[in-house]
Amino acid sequence: MVENLKLGIVTAASLEKGVDVRLDAPVSVEDMVVGRYVTIEGQKRRFFGMITDVSLGVTDERLAISPPDVNDPFIADVLTGTSTFGTIHVTPMLTISGDAKAVLEGPQPVKTIPAHFAAVNLASEQDIENVFGKEDKERFNIGNPLDMETKLCLNLVELVKRSNGIFGKSGTGKTFLTRILLIGMLQKSQAVNLVFDMHNEYGWIGTREGGGTAKGLKQLFPAKVAVFTLDEESSRRRKVSTDFVVKIGLNEIMPEDISILRSTFNLTDLAVEAAYQLYKILGHDWLNKVLNLGEEELEELLKGATIHEGSFENLKRGLGSIGRLGFVVPEAKGDSVKNILDFLLQGRNVVLEFGRYQEIGAYLLVANLLSRRIYSRYKEQMEEAIAVDNEALKPRPLVITIEEAHKFLNPEVADKTIFGTIAREMRKYNVSLLVIDQRPSGISEEVMSQMGTKITCLLDNERDIDSVLAGVSGKNELKSVLSRLAPKQQALIFGHAVPMPVAFQPVAYDAKFYASLTGAGQKSTTEQVEKDIEELWK
Amino acid sequence: MRSINKDSPKKIAEVIEASATQFSAQCYELYEIPPLGSLVRTGDIYGVVAGAETTSLEPGRKPIARGKDEASEEAVYESSPQLAKLLRSELTAAVVGFKNGDKVVQYLPPQPARIHGFVYLCQPDEIRDFSRSFGFLNTLIDADLPVPDEEVVAATLRQMSQAHGDSRTFLVAAGKELAALLSNDYLRLKNILGRLTPA
Structure with a gap:
């Protein structure tokens, strides 16, 4: 792809409705894809926006009524880009001012519009990098923006400060996305994860849509991840080395x-x-x-x-x-909650496998019961730390991952479950949620509105789309992007952790990715050594 | 006085009527009128042949039919040699630009052409030089011409395209200019483009 390809000029704009761009004659309207990034060169600042609509225009209505003979290449050549032309609709998202102060501040939310006839270019890889940042010790590469080679990096330290959601129809890649995100958190943030793994996907080995298996967290990070199970038998059958068998006492x-x-x-x-x-x-x-x-x-x-x-x-x-549930015993011998907490406080991530107990009742019961108790311990610790004003005593930020979230967070029970409380009270007590769901419309509005960052794969139910996008600026435009995502391996991310919404293709979860994880580890150690040497000579 | 370029080709006509936007010239030879749409020059003023007629020398006197006993049309003129002097061919040119010093500009000159000014047919070099920009198209479209302006515009561009090596590229560029000028009048544009299509 040509870098900084000029697309056209701004012909109309409104802050509320977005910018209309008339395409230059050589630019084919078919190359313009919804979700692509463009930059608009204003007089004083650059605008960064996303293509949200593509349309055709004619200068004279009669052209549409009695169309010219387009089989004649001469007529077609003459009329393309003159009497008939393509237009794109761009929703401006960010501005980058020219002065030095603004460069330091980075991209700002858009508050104005570009002037008439400002040039519109396709955003270059460099532009994307300027906006989303490079992969570093806080940022994790989660994929590429659609049709681009650039790495899209997510600031995971920011991400875990609030509750987040991953949505999408069944089979659109939510599980893979979640795995990637969990790995990112594992690597780049201080947070520990507690994953309620309903379908045994995250701990040791996961399935791939269309056959094959994917490595789970423990295979990739044996030292950082512990697998707990409710169903020892099933784990043994699947040859998962578990760290603890959880029993729930009546x-x-x-x-x-x-x-x-x-x-x-x-x-x-x-x-x-x-x-x-x-x-x-x-x-x-x-x-x-x-x-x-x-x-x-x-x-x-x-x-x-x-x-x-x-x-x-x-x-x-x-x-x-x-x-009658197999893991329920009259009186639990070991204290499961204490065990989980011990692991978490040591900075080890816990994946709780459900084995064969995949019915929703068991999942709801266990997730709610454990989370409630863990949360109250966290709360106590946090309050103690606040009382003596000691940052070091505060427990590590905890991210609880739950699937089928609408069962926990639907308007009827959201007030009653611990997850509703966590979602609302957010990070006050250093506990946040990672919610995975396929029916976001089932989740209480209040909870949805408190989510920091949302990542959504394809959704095609109107109500689901509405509930995911509720309260986002440029909702209608994003809607058209969201409903046109490919059914697999494409997602839209927006909210707190990204400066602007972006449609992206998650990194492939394959051998190369596994290798990059270990590679990244090595790189960071060499970087650390270099840094230490530098410090030494200061 | 305007100087006459020594390299210019043979003069073909002489101005007999001139206004700010048009001039008429009588051709030196009967029937030797440059084709419709040709670029001509008198003094520093450029015009495009936008109309032509051959009439009797005296407005009141109509020619009479003479060929009843002749075998061919040529024979009519051979047996009455005075005819060549009694008839005359005239062209009307729409003014499309002028030479301002060394520069060719494509808008109306400050003064009309001079009566008895010689009219020259422009050669390919001069045509190429003139048609580097398409400002003249606007003048032609708006001119009040004896021939429908779609015809004149199309003829002019066809003529000019012959002076360009890549005539198609030239015509496409001109067509795009027309499309912009006639953006609110698609039917006129369509008529002109239909007459431009290279065979």
Whole structure:
């Protein structure tokens, strides 16, 4: 591709609606792709924008009514670019002023528009690099902007400061994107990850769409990643070396955990209410008692409580299915939460595999239960650190990855689950979420609005698109970019961690990528050595 | 006085009527009118042949038919040699530019052509020099001509293209200029382009 190819000139612009660019005659309208970057050379500043629409224009309406004989190459040559021309619609995203101060500040959000007839060029690799930055110790290469060779680098230190989301239809590459992002966080940020791995994709080995396998986190970073499992048997079968087997004790399950299972287990509101009452009467061991005591004994205990029989039966049926889960034991021997926390606080990332327990009920229960307890420990630690004003005592930032997020964060339960709290309270306690979901419209609006950075693969449901893009400036333009992403391996990222929205192709998750990871490690050590030597001679 | 270029080719006509935008010239030889659209020059003024007629010398006197007993048309003129003197051919040229010092400019000259000024047919070199830019197209399109201006514009460009090695490129460039000039009148543009298409 030609660097800095001139495309045309600005013919109309409005800050709200974007910039219309008339293409020069030699530029083929078919080369203009939605999602491409352009620069506009204003008089005082450069504008950086994205192509969001492409259209055809004629100078005279009659041309469209009685079209010329385009088989005649002469007529076609004459009319192309003169009477008939292509136009592109550009949404300006950033400005870069010419003066020295502005160069230091970097790209700024756009607040004005370029003047008439400003030249519009295709953004060069250098331009992209200026905007998104180079790969360095904070930035991680997640792919290339569409149709470009430049590396798109994401500032992961910024990224983990807030909750983030990865969205896309099933089969569009969410899992790969998540893996890449997790690796990025592992390498470049101080944060530790806790991954609730519903389909056993991240820990040791993952599947590839269309056959084959992909290396999981532990294969790539054995020292930094621990795999926990709920299903020892399945892990053994899959030859995964696990670090710990998680068991959930019945006494660890609280009524709060039941309330988010309401719709999964078909519980009524009254049944959920009953759970709280039972807990109040029976204490910590309530679940065990409800499930295992004889009817008469229970009746004795519950004398005086106003629990409707129907609700109680309803609840008991639901609780029964929890009791039948293989990883649920009457009383857990080891403290799973403490174990996970120990790993996390040492800076080791934890992937919790669900093995064969892939039903949503088990996932909701475990993820919610563990996260709630981990979060409260984090909160305590954080408050202690704040009390003595000691930065070093603060726990490492923690990123919790959950799949099927709309089950946790739908408007009905978002208020009740711990994830709703984490998403809203954000990083106050150094805990944030990485939400993976295919139905973002199911996630509560409030939670969506609090997400820092969103990465989305192809979505084609109108409501999903709307909910992902809610509140983003230039929403309509981004919509056209989003709905035209390829069904695989293309994504749009926007929000806190990137200066402007960008459609990109994630790096291929293959042998080359694995090699680059270890390579990058070596490079950083040599860089470190060089830096140390420099320091020494200062 | 305007000087006459010594290298110029043979004079073909003489100006007999002149205005700011047009001039008419009588050809020295009957029927030897330059083709429609030819670039001609009188003094420093350039014109494009935009009309031509052959009429009787005396406006009131119509020629009479003479060929009834003749075998061929040539024989009519051979048996009546005075005819060549009683008829005359005239051309009308639309003024499209002039020489300002060494520079050719493509807008109307400050003064019209002089009566009895000699008219020369421009040679390929001069045509190439003149047609480096297309400012004259606008003058031609707006001129009030005896012949439909689409015809004149097309004829002019066809004539000029012969002086250019790559006539197609020339015509495409001219066509683009026309497309810009006639951006709100596609039908006129279409008519002209239809007459430009190289065979």
